[in-house]
Amino acid sequence: MQKLFKQILTSQVYEAAIETSLDEATTLSAKLKNRILLKREDQQPIFSFKLRGAYNKLAHLTPDERQRGVITASAGNHAQGVAFSAAKLGMRALIVMPETTPRIKVEAVQGFGGEVILNGNNYSEAALHAEKLTKETKMVPIHPFDDELVIAGQGTIADELLRQNPGRLDAVFVPIGGGGLISGMALYIKTLRPEIQVIGVEPVDSDAMHRSLEADERLTLDSVGIFADGVAVRKVGDLTFELCRKYVDRIIRVTTDELCGGIKAIYQSTRSIVEPAGGLGMTGLLKYIHETGCTGQSLVAINSGANMNFDRLRYVAERTRIGEKQEALFAVTIPEKSGSLKSFCLDMVGERDITEFNYRLSSRKQAHIFVGIGIRNEQERFSFADQLSAAGYENIDITDNDLAKTHIRYMVGGRSEEVLHERLFRFWFPETPGALTRFLEATRGKHNISLFHYRAQGGDFGRVLIGLECPEGKDRALEKRLDALGYRYKEETDNPAYTLFL
Numbered sequence: 001m002q003k004l005f006k007q008i009l010t011s012q013v014y015e016a017a018i019e020t021s022l023d024e025a026t027t028l029s030a031k032l033k034n035r036i037l038l039k040r041e042d043q044q045p046i047f048s049f050k051l052r053g054a055y056n057k058l059a060h061l062t063p064d065e066r067q068r069g070v071i072t073a074s075a076g077n078h079a080q081g082v083a084f085s086a087a088k089l090g091m092r093a094l095i096v097m098p099e100t101t102p103r104i105k106v107e108a109v110q111g112f113g114g115e116v117i118l119n120g121n122n123y124s125e126a127a128l129h130a131e132k133l134t135k136e137t138k139m140v141p142i143h144p145f146d147d148e149l150v151i152a153g154q155g156t157i158a159d160e161l162l163r164q165n166p167g168r169l170d171a172v173f174v175p176i177g178g179g180g181l182i183s184g185m186a187l188y189i190k191t192l193r194p195e196i197q198v199i200g201v202e203p204v205d206s207d208a209m210h211r212s213l214e215a216d217e218r219l220t221l222d223s224v225g226i227f228a229d230g231v232a233v234r235k236v237g238d239l240t241f242e243l244c245r246k247y248v249d250r251i252i253r254v255t256t257d258e259l260c261g262g263i264k265a266i267y268q269s270t271r272s273i274v275e276p277a278g279g280l281g282m283t284g285l286l287k288y289i290h291e292t293g294c295t296g297q298s299l300v301a302i303n304s305g306a307n308m309n310f311d312r313l314r315y316v317a318e319r320t321r322i323g324e325k326q327e328a329l330f331a332v333t334i335p336e337k338s339g340s341l342k343s344f345c346l347d348m349v350g351e352r353d354i355t356e357f358n359y360r361l362s363s364r365k366q367a368h369i370f371v372g373i374g375i376r377n378e379q380e381r382f383s384f385a386d387q388l389s390a391a392g393y394e395n396i397d398i399t400d401n402d403l404a405k406t407h408i409r410y411m412v413g414g415r416s417e418e419v420l421h422e423r424l425f426r427f428w429f430p431e432t433p434g435a436l437t438r439f440l441e442a443t444r445g446k447h448n449i450s451l452f453h454y455r456a457q458g459g460d461f462g463r464v465l466i467g468l469e470c471p472e473g474k475d476r477a478l479e480k481r482l483d484a485l486g487y488r489y490k491e492e493t494d495n496p497a498y499t500l501f502l
Contacts, residue, residue: 001187001246007152008159008188016055016088017044017156022164022300025269033295036285039161042272042306046080046112049154049304050144053180054081056153057142058089066091071139073097073130075123076105076230077305078144083114094139096130098122100430104309121430124234145180146237155184161300162192170297171197171288175280175304176209176251177231179240185302186247200244200251201284203228203259209236209244210251223488226428227256230277230305252284257405259283260316261323266303273313278305321374322399327355328381329372329404331500333394336367348388349373358412368500370404370412396496404497407453407465412501419450421471423478424498427464428488439464439487447478451502465492467502 020040029036041049058070069092072082079095086093093114097106100121109116119129134141143150161172172189174182186198202210205225212218218241224232236244254262259276262283266274281301288299321327334340341359353374359367375381381399388395398404403426429439439462451467470478482489492498 001191001243004148004152004155004184004187005191007148008155008184011052011056011152011156012059013052013056013153013156015059016085017051019160020044020157022161023270025265028265028269032286032289034289035298036269037165037298037300038266038270038282039157039300039302040270040272041157042274042278042303046077046084046108047306048077048081048278049157049181049302050077050081051084052081052156053145053147053150053153053184054078054142055085055088056156057147057149058082058085058091060149061091061140065140069093069137069139070142071096071130071134071137072142072144073123073127074144075101075126077307079105079109079114080112080307082142083109083112087113092139094133094137096120096126096133098126098430105307108307123232143237145178145183145233146239147180148239151180151184151187151239151243153184154181155188157181157302158185158188161185162189165298165300168298169193169196170299171199171285172300172302173199173201173252173281173284173288174302175231175277176200176202176236176244177206177277178233179209179236179244181302181304182248183237183240183243187243190247197249198247199284199288200248201280202251202253203231203280204253204255206232207251207253208233209241210253212236212241213245213248213251216245225256228259228276228280230275230307231280252287254280254283254287255323257319257323258287259323260319261321261325262286263316264320264324266301270303272303272306273308274303274306275308276312276316278303278308280304319405321355322405325378325381326375327372327399328375328384328397329356329370329399329401329409330385330388331396331398331404331497332369332371332388333500334367334369336364340367341369344369344393348384348391348393352384356409358409370398370409370501396500398497401495401497403465403492403495406463407455408497408501410455411453411465419467419469421469421473422450422467422493423470423474424451424465424467424492424495424502425482426490426492427466429462429464 020043023038025036044051071094073096083093095114096117098120099118120126176182182200203225208221220235263279266282285301356372358370385397447468450469453465
């Protein structure tokens with residue numbers, strides 16, 4: 001580890017990267033009674049910290065290796081870092097990117113002089129193709145995180161941080177994907193300032209490092225979440241795992257809704273819009289304060305990147321209030337009679353804000369409404385549920401029901417008496433031109449489609465809700481057919497939001 005520490009001190013990143021600022025979020029600090037600081041890696045020329053590790057690696061290549069050129073697989077920021085660095089050093093760079101990569105990222109890599117090959121539906125498939133091309137071309141592979149020089153380059157952020165804030169520092173919150181960033185930072189911080197907590201932050205659906213540390217061995221996730229694509233890694237690095245096991249104090253996992261709230265907190269503090277992975281540090285910091293109730297501490301969040309797909313902003317805005325614990329969603333059953341809606345609003349909702357209200361006549365006896373209310377904290381959410389029950393209203397808290405938030409809220413009133421023996425499935429498929437048409441072709445068969453909902457959300461994957469009429473009921477043959485499609489899916493037939501509204 002002494003060698004890696006020396007590599008951080010002698011890193012050559014500043015031939016390409018800049019020393020980013022450490023900014024205090026003054027309004028947020030006053031509100032939360034802690035000193036909150038943001039390390040602004042979104043200020044880098046490629047808007048991400050990835051430039052540091054990529055350039056440090058390329059700068060150490062031998063003349064023969066530079067002549068051969070470099071190759072890597074990446075869906076985003078690492079690709080830009082390698083392309084930018086290669087152009088700076090006068091080298092050829094070949095980047096294999098998944099076909100699902102948003103056009104803005106492909107064009108950014110090409111703008112830096114990188115040659116792009118699109119192959120596969122995800123990073124793993126792109127990486128396999130890059131390995132094949134490496135053997136054919138003899139180019140030098142550049143790993144995105146499991147490499148000493150890459151890790152050392154990322155570790156320079158910690159060097160800057162301790163120089164910029166030489167006084168009290170209680171904890172640093174660092175996003176984790178493959179582990180390159182936190183490994184370099186944790187090694188450096190713990191070597192010089194062991195009293196500072198180094199806390200990793202991962203999405204709950206992309207928590208490969210958390211699970212690996214719990215099992216004390218590297219695990220491979222069956223699937224990873226699609227929202228924070230910058231940290232969507234199924235298996236962490238061998239070297240990064242060992243460094244995290246030795247130097248990282250703990251890992252906080254956050255939900256997509258909480259992450260949207262973290263992105264908003266950064267925007268309100270800096271007026272910059274970070275990508276989902278870039279907002280992990282702040283989200284973990286906010287959750288840490290909420291869970292511990294700490295005050296008077298100095299806390300730093302790493303803003304790791306700002307390559308946000310603009311189309312994704314709508315999704316972020318829609319989920320932010322729930323992530324901030326300022327909105328709760330309920331399915332409520334009310335009598336189907338004159339004045340019921342008015343009575344519910346006056347007696348139950350009262351002075352609270354109504355953020356959403358969906359209703360359509362479905363029977364003459366009772367009605368089901370999908371209602372969102374503004375709350376000040378999570379306890380008020382639970383109190384409202386108790387208030388509804390006490391007044392005789394059947395209700396289900398669906399604030400944490402992803403099916404309800406992603407699909408049902410846009411489909412209330414879609415019940416049909418004609419549908420028989422329906423089974424409901426959610427699918428995730430690569431968001432490429434013509435992908436929806438190909439998905440429909442792949443799902444065509446003997447089962448009639450009785451329900452379909454798709455809504456573009458600006459991500460690398462599309463989300464589809466599909467209902468199939470299945471007179472045979474539960475039939476393993478259907479699951480085998482769906483498995484063969486190769487798309488990730490989940491059955492939602494027993495989800496209460498579906499039962500009530502569709």
